[in-house]
Amino acid sequence: MGVSILLADDHALIALGIRKILESMPDYELVGHMQNGREVILYLEKENQVDVLVLDLNMPIMDGMQLLSYLNRKYPELKTMVLSGHHTKSTMEICRNLGANGFVGKDACFKAFQEAIEVISEGGEYFQPVTTEKNIQNGQRNCLYQKLRLEYSLSDRETEIIQLILNQIETKQIAEKLNLSPLTIKTHRKNIFNKLKVHNLAGLLGLIKEHPGL
Structure with missing residues (x-):
């Protein structure tokens, strides 16, 4: 076989x-x-x-x-x-x-x-x-991250960091990419998880899986 x-x-x-x-x-x-x-x-x-x-x-x-x-x-x-x-x-x-x-x-x-x-x-x-261009350019309204931003009152920076977290980029690399300090990224990460009422990446993935936009 x-x-x-x-x-x-x-x-x-x-x-x-x-x-x-x-x-x-x-x-x-x-x-x-x-x-x-x-x-x-x-x-x-x-x-x-x-x-x-x-x-x-x-x-x-x-x-x-x-x-x-x-x-x-x-x-x-x-x-x-x-x-x-x-x-x-x-x-x-x-x-x-x-x-x-x-x-x-x-x-x-x-x-x-x-x-x-x-x-x-x-x-x-x-x-x-x-x-398809429709999927790529269908406006911020149809983007999962933007839906999360609106529903959970996330800032644009927090929304950007969520995308990087989901790409499994480490805190240090996120800091370098955004020209911020690792401490600032850790603070953003903590604030994001607090707003979304999750504790870690697994919780974030679970929330997105249950999100109506998926």
Whole structure:
């Protein structure tokens, strides 16, 4: 057997489409189709061999982001690719921070999906760019960070720092990038977490996952 692929998506049509694509790739095999994150965990706990997990974000019982967080802790060697209809820069950023090796929109062409599977299975990363100008330039109103800024009364500087935090940039590097002292960044970070009522990066990721803008 070549590269084993496990799919986690609660849509039968998507699973059928993925199966058809993989049939055209001789070195890849779909070994299972799970309906939710909990089924994936049960499958892995039986020591079934999986090289790449392709998962949706919106699933019942245990969604994709919850699953990514769990897998990053328990099965860090498992390669994961998100296949989602919500293809935005902020969503990809969050998935990357949760340990995903790649992200492809459900509106992607077959070639993009195939390329992503090949790159990820070989140990690389593949995050499909958001190419539509509408998604990039749809105004500050449709930007996740701006929604957070408005809802939680964040300053522009605090909003900027949130983006850097989510990119996993350390305090020292943030300070250098913004020409501020590390102490000032630590103060901003504390104020941001207080406003958002979270204690750390995990709490921030959880808040964004539950945010209506996602």
